Every structure is written in structure tokens, then in C-alpha cells.
Amino acid sequence: MLGLLLPILVYALYEHTTDSFVVLGICGSFAIFVLWKSMDNFWIYRRLPAISPLHYKTVNVNVNNSDQTGTVYDEESGITFKYQAKEKFFTMTRDMYTDPRRYPKEYEERKYQFKTRIEQAKIPISGWISEANSAICFGTSVRLQKKYATPENIKKIRAVIVDLSKDDYKEELFTKHDIDDVTLYMNSFHYQLIRAMLVKEEKVIERYSPIPKMGISTTASDKLAKIFEEMHKTHFPDKIEVSNIIEENEFEKLWDRA
Numbered sequence: 001m002l003g004l005l006l007p008i009l010v011y012a013l014y015e016h017t018t019d020s021f022v023v024l025g026i027c028g029s030f031a032i033f034v035l036w037k038s039m040d041n042f043w044i045y046r047r048l049p050a051i052s053p054l055h056y057k058t059v060n061v062n063v064n065n066s067d068q069t070g071t072v073y074d075e076e077s078g079i080t081f082k083y084q085a086k087e088k089f090f091t092m093t094r095d096m097y098t099d100p101r102r103y104p105k106e107y108e109e110r111k112y113q114f115k116t117r118i119e120q121a122k123i124p125i126s127g128w129i130s131e132a133n134s135a136i137c138f139g140t141s142v143r144l145q146k147k148y149a150t151p152e153n154i155k156k157i158r159a160v161i162v163d164l165s166k167d168d169y170k171e172e173l174f175t176k177h178d179i180d181d182v183t184l185y186m187n188s189f190h191y192q193l194i195r196a197m198l199v200k201e202e203k204v205i206e207r208y209s210p211i212p213k214m215g216i217s218t219t220a221s222d223k224l225a226k227i228f229e230e231m232h233k234t235h236f237p238d239k240i241e242v243s244n245i246i247e248e249n250e251f252e253k254l255w256d257r258a
Contacts, residue, residue, distance in 0.1 A: 043146075044070040044083045050151040050158065051081050077162050083149075090149035093141040094161055097190050099169040100135040100240045107132045110167060114140055117160045123153050134238035136169070136190065174251040175244040179227055185251055191237055197255060198224060204257055 041063060048056035052074040062071045068085040079094045098106045111129050118127040123144070130139040142157050172194065177184045182205070187195040195214065198206040198221075207216050208224055220228060231237075 041070065043085075044072070047149070047151050047154055048072070050154040052076065077158060078165065079158060079161055081154075083146075088146040089143055090146060090154075091141060091143045092154075092157060092161065093139065094165060095137050095139055096165060097137050097168040097170075098135070099171075100173070101242055101245060103135040104132045107138055110138075110164070113167075114164055117164060118142060118157075121156055121160060123156065124148050125157070134235075135240045136173075136237060140164075172248070173240070174246050174248050175240060176246045176250075177244055182223075184224075184227060185246075185254060187251055188237070195255065196220075196224065199254060204254055207255065 041061075044061060048059060048061070051072050052059040054076050055074070059072055059074065063069070064071075070083045070085070072081045073079075074081065077094070079092055082091045082093070083089075084091070096110060098110070114129055115127060118125065125148070126143045128141040128143070132138065140161065142161070144153065144157075172187060172189050175186050175188070177186070181200065183199045185197045185199060186193065193210055195207070195209045197204050197208065206221055206224055208218075208220050209216055210218060212218055
């Protein structure tokens, strides 16, 4: 915009005619309008070093002009940052992962830690944590009014969330589920399925993985696809119980069986 305006300004001053100044006025007004509409973009871009310290030069900012929001996902911290220009709020959200063996006790412990640490930040904010409706995950959110969403405050709250996330359950999970006439064995990490197999009468009848590098079928059979569909409808991963959890060696022993 400045590159376009500069030669027009020079031309207007050189020619010093009514027409040249009219053109300058029109272009100048348009430039002011564009800059005014871009103020919210400038606001969030100025905070990128606080939002994503390691990737602020390359991180993707998703701007939605229809609802006047700007969203940034920071891979390093796993935090999603969202600026709502219309309501003048800045929100930071992250999912925390728990050990299903300790659910719901761990949820209550971490809920207390979250509330305590957020209060200790002594920043005018609104903290939120989801209900205990999942055995493996719960959501956290911190919302600030725009005037309090300074780079310094964002850094402080980000540091608190990152520190609390260190207690996340970071192990792969191995589970066993009896479904009709077969048994489904699953190897997963959080909500990501790594491997699955169907066993009937102690014989492995299907091995499946959505990950191509596993070197096995990446296409589920009709039977397995139907099971996955039903699990998706009922949010099955959130309902994992201790009785479903098995040791890794039990899974691997079956997986390696010819």
C-alpha cells in the first residue's frame, strides 16, 4: 500500500494540479480504510512472539472475516489461541490428557491445580474447565478481555498452561473389547488409533492400521469399519474403563501371532 502511495504522492507534489491531488485523496482514503480494517490483524500479529515463541515467523494465522476472528494453533504447546474482535476477547484453550486408570481422581486433582495456578497469575481472566465426561481427556480454557491480553500476560498464562500440561498421560494405551462374537484389541495414543485387530476363538482374523508405514492393511474390513462407526457414534474412547485396559505384551503377543 505504501509502495503504491509514494509515487502517487511524488507525482501530485510534482504536478501540483487539482486532478493529481484528487487521485492522491482517493488513494489515501482507500489506504486509511484498508489499514483500519486491518487493525485486528495487526493486533494478533504483534502477539505472535508471545503466542508461539519458536515458530512465530512461520505459524499460520487463520483469519475469518465473516465472524471477525483470528485463530492460531501453537504446535509446541498444543494451545489454540483465538481472538474475537467483535466481542473483544482473547481465548487460550488446550486439551489435557489423563490416565484412564486413575479417572476420575486425577481429573479432580488437576482441576484444582488449574484453578489455583490461574488464580495465582493475578490477571483479570475467566478460567474454565470441562466436566468429567471423558476418561482420557478434559478441556481447559482461559479468556481475557482485549485490554488485558498484553504480550506479557499471554506469556504468563501460556507458561502456566504448558507447566500444567507436563502432567499429561503420554503413554500408548492398549485395550480389549468384547463385541458380539469377536474381540477387538486396540493400540492408541490419546484419540489417535495406531493399530487394531479382531480376534475370534483366540485366532487373529484381521490386523489393521491407518498408518501406512506399519506395513499392513490400511483399509478396514466391512465388519471392522462398522464397529468403528458405532464406536464413533457413542464416543467410545471417552468411556474406556479399567477393565478394558491390558498390558502391552498381551497385545504384542497376539499381534505377532502367525
